[in-house]
Amino acid sequence: MNELPWIAEARKHIGLHEKVNGRSNPVILQWLKNMGQYSNEHRAWWAESDTPWCGLFVGHVLGVCGRYVTKNWFRASAWNDTAMTKLTKPAYGCIVTFTRTGGGHVGFVVGQDKAGRLLVLGGNQGNRVSIAAFDKSRVTGYWWPGIWDKANKQAVKSVPAAGRYTLPVGSAAVSRSEA
Numbered sequence: 669m670n671e672l673p674w675i676a677e678a679r680k681h682i683g684l685h686e687k688v689n690g691r692s693n694p695v696i697l698q699w700l701k702n703m704g705q706y707s708n709e710h711r712a713w714w715a716e717s718d719t720p721w722c723g724l725f726v727g728h729v730l731g732v733c734g735r736y737v738t739k740n741w742f743r744a745s746a747w748n749d750t751a752m753t754k755l756t757k758p759a760y761g762c763i764v765t766f767t768r769t770g771g772g773h774v775g776f777v778v779g780q781d782k783a784g785r786l787l788v789l790g791g792n793q794g795n796r797v798s799i800a801a802f803d804k805s806r807v808t809g810y811w812w813p814g815i816w817d818k819a820n821k822q823a824v825k826s827v828p829a830a831g832r833y834t835l836p837v838g839s840a841a842v843s844r845s846e847a
Contacts, residue, residue: 669831672761673733674813678776678789681725681797692717699728706731707816707823709741722774722846723747725791726763729776736814736823744772748809751823755810758786759828760835763813766806766846773846777810779836787840800843 686693696717704711709727719742727741740746747765755762758777764786766773775790778799785801793800814823 669760669829674729674735675761675776675778675789677733678725678729678797681729681791682789682799683796684791685796686717686721686792687795696721696724699724702731703727703737703741707735707737708821709737709739712742720744720771720792720846722790722792725797726774726776730813734816736816744774745808747774747811749811751825752814753812753825753827755812755828757833758807758810758835759812759832761813761832762828763811764788764802765808765811766802767808768806768846772808773806773843777835779838781839782837785842787835787838788843790846792846793843794845799838799840801840802843 697715700712700715703709723741723744727737731737736751738746738749744765747763762777764777775788777786778789779787781801785803787799788802789799791797812828814825817824
């Protein structure tokens with residue numbers, strides 16, 4: 669299967685760290701400035717990378733690819749959005765939301781490891797964009813990104829191809845920090 673545009677975009681940023689020389693990464697600051705122009709989402713009211721930015725990463729990636737960005741993209745739990753298609757199991761490229769101590773987390777499913785943990789491509793995983801393993805017990809939802817219809821200013825639901833439910837097997841370190 670062809671790579672999904674939003675996963676290809678997300679992979680371009682693997683390794684990007686939230687700090688450069690002790691300051692907020694200018695790439696992340698630019699993402700914040702761009703929010704509010706993609707679909708129905710709020711604009712950012714802050715300009716630093718110390719605030720958890722996993723939702724920003726997902727919003728940026730989907731926005732530049734013409735996909736729907738949830739209004740409150742800065743809250744991981746806001747990605748549990750009925751404007752997108754809720755899935756009953758993970759599919760390659762779907763949005764996945766998690767619980768964590770002190771909040772939530774959001775990223776994209778890109779595989780699973782031999783132990784059955786999800787491999788998630790996300791921002792603010794160890795203060796960088798990375799692929800990390802997550803226990804499925806933390807999952808609060810799987811969502812397929814909607815397409816943003818600019819003309820009608822609405823999300824159009826879509827579904828993954830059947831083959832996307834077969835997750836590639838790989839490995840990654842288990843996530844230790846998403847804050």
